[in-house]
Amino acid sequence: MFRFLHWYLLFLIPLLIYLFFKENSSRAIKFSSIKLIKDSGVKATIKHKIGRYTILLGVILLIIALARPQSGKEVNNIKKEGIDIVLALDLSGSMKSVDFDPSRLEVAKETIDKFIKGRKNDRLSLAVFSGTAYTKVPLTLDHNILREMLEKTSSEDVNKDGTAIGMGLSVGINRLKKSNAKSKIIILVTDGENNAGKVSPETAIQIASQIGIKVYTIGVGSDITKIPVGRDFFGQMRYQSYEGGLDEELLQKIGKQTGGEYFRAKDPQALINIFKKIDQLEKSKFDINNYLEYKELAFNFIKGGVILILFGIFLERYFYIKIP
Structure with missing residues (x-):
């Protein structure tokens, strides 16, 4: 003008x-x-x-x-209300299952990466867990570093086998307990049941509820887990298959009692759709003055x-x- x-x-x-x-x-x-x-x-x-x-x-x-x-x-004078989000990713051995191509873990990483790209105004953190848990990337607005660390993440990052869901939640809670954001979210992605860790899921649920942390749980994988175990004499890959392993009841309980929600992703597209839904449910609020x-x-x-x-x-x- x-x-x-x-x-x-x-x-x-x-x-x-x-x-x-x-x-x-x-x-x-x-x-x-x-x-x-x-x-x-x-x-x-x-x-x-x-x-x-x-x-x-x-x-x-x-x-x-x-x-x-x-x-x-x-000029848009934007006042934003950011959201702090911890992405808690299961790295247990079952996440190597090839019922998702190329594996549950790789599909989860790719989907989370797309989710990160769409959350430009929020602080994000990456926590990983297996038999124990730790923070791989603390809350940050530097999403390039976060995506780079996510890409390098593998099942070897946690040297203790098992699925410590309570520990994964507690690490996320520790990241968010001092947060000043009005919305604090944990997105927990797992394909197993809690069988390790010093903190029980029930204790983590109680603490998250008291602090006001909302947890979205995602159960990943089809009904059949198919793990590569090595090649035979002729060079063909051998697999170990078994049914079950996912504690949906626990994941539903976590989502319900913290004000979040439980989702089941039986195929890669379902996982993509779940993250899109969470993205829509948890949008940053903006006051725009032109x-x-x-x-x-x-x-x-x-x-x-x-x-x-x-x-x-x-x-x-x-x-x-x-x-x-």
């Missing part, structure tokens, strides 16, 4: 042009005939007027500068005007010979 703050000063421009040409006509030398001038070989030229026109243009630019030209752009911010353009006109006036004076007084 463009405007002149003192637009009424622009009316001086036509007045200036009128006075300029009126003065020039009154200063002209009158001849009864210009035949003698033409016969003498003198050609019509306006070179001697260039200086005056240049000065006129410079003065016009100064008048435009006085009118305060401004360019405006719309206003116009103007930038002053007068300086450029002043600079141009001064240059033209000085150049015009040079042409008028020194470059073109003027007969008095």
Whole structure:
């Protein structure tokens, strides 16, 4: 958007042009005939007027500068209410299951990565657990570091086997207990049942509820777990398969008692849809005030005007010979 703050000063421009040409006509030398001038070989030229026109243009630019030209752009004054989110990821051996291609863990990582990319205004943390748990990335707005660490995450990051769901929750709680965010979320992704750890899921549920932490639990995997166990004599991969292993009752309890929700992802697309749903359920709140911010353009006109006036004076007084 463009405007002149003192637009009424622009009316001086036509007045200036009128006075300029009126003065020039009154200063002209009158001849009864210009035949003698033409016969003498003198050609019509306006070179001697260039200086005056240049000065006129410079003065016009100064008048435009006085009118305060401004360019405006719309600015959004955003007040955001961020959300702190801990992503608690199960790294137990069963997450190597190939019922998801290439594995449950790799699909979970890819899905979480897409989720991170969509949460630009929130602080995120990555916690991992198996037989024990720890924070891999603390709460941060540097999502590039978070995504880089997530990509490098593997089942070897936790050297104690098992599934310590209570420990995974407690690590997330420790990350969020001092948070000043109005919304504090844990998204726990697992394919097993709690069978390890010093903190029980019930204790973690109680603490999370008291602090106001909402937990979304996601049960990953089909009804059949299929773990690669090595290659046979002919180089073919061998698998160990078994049914069950997911404690849905516990995951439902965690979600319900903390104000969150439990989801079941039996295939990769279901997991993607679950994260999309959580993304919609837990959106940052924004107060947006729109206003116009103007930038002053007068300086450029002043600079141009001064240059033209000085150049015009040079042409008028020194470059073109003027007969008095």
